[in-house]
Amino acid sequence: MRREPLLNAAVFLGLLAVVLWARATDEPFTITLATRVAILALAGVGLNLALGLGGLVSLGHAVFFGIGGYAMGILASHAQSYSPLIEWPVLIEGTKSMPVIWLVAMAASGLAALGIGALSLRTSGVYFIMITLAFGQMFYYFAISWPAYGGEDGLSIYVRNGFPGLNTLDPIQFFAICYVILGLALWLFSRLSRSAFGLALGAARQNGERVMAVGIAPYRLRLVAFALSGVITGLAGALFADLNRFVSPTMFSWQTSGEIMVFVILGGVARLFGPVVGAAVFILLEHVLGGLSEFWHIYLGAVLLVVVLFARGGIIGLIAGREVRHD
Amino acid sequence: MTSPLLDIRGISKSFGAIRASEDVSLTLMRGEIHALIGPNGAGKSTLIKQIAGNLKPDSGSIWFDGRDVTSLDTVARAQAGLGRTFQISSLAMEMSVLQNAVLGALGKRGRVMRFWRDVMRDAALLQVAHAALSEVGLAAAVGTRVADLSHGQRRQLEVAVALTQSPKAFLMDEPMAGLGGEGTARLTPFLDGLRHRAPILLVEHDMDAVFALADRISVLVYGRIIATGKPDAIRQNAEVREAYLGDEALT
Structure with a gap:
């Protein structure tokens, strides 16, 4: 029963192989698709920590996705218009530096998650789902009605933000950044799930x-x-946001929360590579079926239904079997 | 006379018009097994929940190890040294036997917010877990998923997890439930020896086990304790006979 690590390695290297092949055959659009997969998988890894390990069915993860997006949008838009973010009491300028933007995005979304979690974790079950959904809608409507940063139209960033030593405008270099970050997040997830914290969290999910x-x-x-x-x-x-060079309130919408959850469920809840497989299949379906029909979501729905009904461990569970880890 | 380890002082609890506990006082001394018996619906479960911290009594107080724990929740009471086993096995079903025992050891040690090191390679926790599992006779089943265990093995694991806590007192809710004759016969001498490590408040329906083990017995009927005393005294008590035991149970 060592199939799952093999499968995981195949998926991870497969994504890289697709990109290298796309570069060799000069297909930049495919690289962009693979970058989307890596980024959405990363969002899914985040949700999988709450949903998979913790059993917390959050329908509000678009809040954090959106906060990250707007952190980039706000900082970069100030930098490109040369207007400071805050002048008093201290001068804070915008920035086009990815590492700084990431730190701000992580700190802001982490704080928001602490606040939202502190309130919503007092409930459970369907109430928890509803309260996280409500927070998501709050942020969505706030973003729509905030004219300073584009309101409904969102914010466009003309040039992708920079990373020291790399040319982020080159699709493959930007992919590399996302790929490495995804790898680090997966590593963190795997360590976390085997740690003292992970054991206690998993036990709390199964039996509080x-x-x-x-x-x-x-x-x-x-x-x-x-x-x-x-x-x-x-x-x-x-x-x-950096991939699209654009942020809009859609990032905060409940459909976004739903899509992140679909990645996790499709690939396999609580499975390390569940979100990666889920995001890859999602993007693939969107690309292939989206070309055939405008209503490709119907087919996605059918696939999701089959997975939920017949493969409780998602696609990973279907291929690698039930999770075994008793050391 | 030494002070009791667990001292329940006149607690009452009502649900609407139903008085589930009425002025219940009960003590657990060091080194003893104190059995709590009573017919179904006598309020044993409600009493257990108040002692463990799931329910707050309407009045009265609960003292444990010299301090008032009435307002503490289950987590704080477990940390204070109250080791509980459940009437219906309450375990992490998808985890292995060993993982459940390690969880118990982890709860005792604290320092749960460790995010990086593999907890199943933590020698100190593993040692506690393995020791507890072999004591209850589960050494051969460490790798088994709890969901795949037999009912009897789950009961053993319940006790093992409580052991990993090295508690100051055990609160055992029907540990013999569903074990059958052979299982009960094996668990009885084990609990007998356990009392010297930590006293046991034992809720049990198996009268053979109760009379074999208990130093003292309290009888709960309709939320009230109608008698507390040594097994022989309880056996002779007319009120207890009438209310609960029936003659055949006493012979």
């Missing part, structure tokens, strides 16, 4: 009463998981 009876408070575990989850999804949002 048991965890309390051994003297561990599930609320704190879940709050930390939710915050970390928000940080990763927020980083994905910043990269996504």
Whole structure:
């Protein structure tokens, strides 16, 4: 039963192979598609931490995705118009530097996740789903009605932000950045799921009463998981905005939350590479079926239905079988 | 006389018109097994929940190890040293036997917010977990998923997880439930020896086990404790006979 690590490696290297092949045959659009997969997978890894490990069914992860996107949009738009973000009490300028934007995106989405988590984790089940959805809608309508940063029209950034030593305008170099970050996030996820925190979080998902009876408070575990989850999804949002050189309130919409959840469920909830496989299949379907019919979401729905009904571990579960890890 | 480790002082709990606990006082001394018996619906579960911290009594107080724990929740009471086993096995079903035991050891040690090191390679936790599992006779099943365990093995694991906590007192809710004659016969001497490590408040329906193990017995009927005393005294108590035991159980 060592099939899953092999499958994971194949998926991860497969994504790289597609990009190298696209470069060799000069197909920049395919590289862009693969970059989308990497970024959306990253957002999914974030959600998988809350949903898969923690059992927290959040329908509000677009909040963090959007905050990451707007962190990039706001900082870069100030930089490109040479207007400071804040003049008083301290002068804060915009920036076109990716690492700075990422840090701001992660800090802002992490703080938002702490706040939202602190309130919504007092509920559970369907109430938790509804309250996270409500937060998502709050941010969505706020973004729409905030004229300073484009309101409904969103914000365009003319030139992609920079990374020291790299030419981010070259599709393959930008892909490399996203690919490495995805790899690091997967590594973090895999370490986390095997750590003391991961054990307790997983046990709290399966049986909260048991965890309390051994003297561990599930609320704190879940709050930390939710915050970390928000940080990763927020980083994905910043990269996504940079890929499109555009942010709009759509990033905050509940459809975005739903899509991130679809990646995770399609690929396999709680499986390390679930979001990667899910995002890849999603983009592939969007690309292939989207060319055939405007209503490709119907087919996506059918695929999702089949996966949910017949493959409880998602596509990964279908191929690699039930998760086994008893060391 | 030493002070009791667990001291329940006149707690009452009502649900609407139903008085589930009425002025219940109960003590658990060091080194003893104190059995709590009573017919179905007597309020044993409600009482257990108040002792463990799931329910707050309407009045009265609960003292554990010299401090008032009435307002503490289950987590804080577990940390204070109350080791609980559940009537219906309450375990992380998708995890292995060993992982469940390691979770118990982790709860005892604290420092849960460790994000990087593989917890299943933590020698100190593993040692505690393995020791507890071999004590209850689960050493051969460490790698089995809990969902694949037999009912009896799950009961054993419940006790093992409580052992990993090295608690100051055990709160055991029907540990023999569904074990059958052989399982009960194996668990009884084990609990017998356990009392010297930490006293046990034992809720149990199996009267053979209760009379074999208990130093003292309290009888709960309609939310009230109608008698507390040594097994022989309880056996002779007319009120208890009438309310609960029936003659055949006593012979």
